[in-house]
Amino acid sequence: MDRIDRSILRELQRDGRISITDLAERVRLTPSPCLRRVRQLERDGVIRGYRALLDTTAVSRAFQVFVTVVMAREDESSVAEFERRVAGMPEVVEAHRLFGDPDYLLRIAVADVESYERLRTDRLLRLPGVAQLTSHVAMKAVKEDEGLAVD
The missing domain is CATH 3.30.70.920 (Lrp/AsnC effector binding domain/regulation of amino acid metabolism (RAM) domain)
Known part of the structure; x- marks a missing residue:
């Protein structure tokens, strides 16, 4: 895992719904190689999944x-x-x-x-x-x- 992969992971942890275009811009890649890296991180199990963070009060779990x-x-x-x-x-x-x-x-x-x-x-x-x-x-x-x- 190199510097770019780590940057991708940091950005995805901040916002898992970021578009590939915006992610690529933030990590200074073009969208196609950025997407390939994300998919490889998913295949390798580094990225285990994506989920929404819920407000505990809104779902009665505060x-x-x-x-x-x-x-x-x-x-x-x-x-x-x-x-x-x-x-x-x-x-x-x-x-x-x-x-x-x-x-x-x-x-x-x-x-x-x-x-x-x-x-x-x-x-x-x-x-x-x-x-x-x-x-x-x-x-x-x-x-x-x-x-x-x-x-």
């Missing part, structure tokens, strides 16, 4: 909670079932397995505190192998996801 999970059991079947069920929960925006304690970090987006309480009580606490959940309610986003540094 209550953000980070949940740390400590597992009581970490046998293969408990971990696999826990991860499968977490991956299937639309309220769980991100889930990461961590080294050490806690074992997992989940980012959850729901409408309000009542919605989170129901999710926590009715579903999260009932996941296989869970010993402890600790909720960390986000006060505000200091820095949103702006994409990856590609320097």
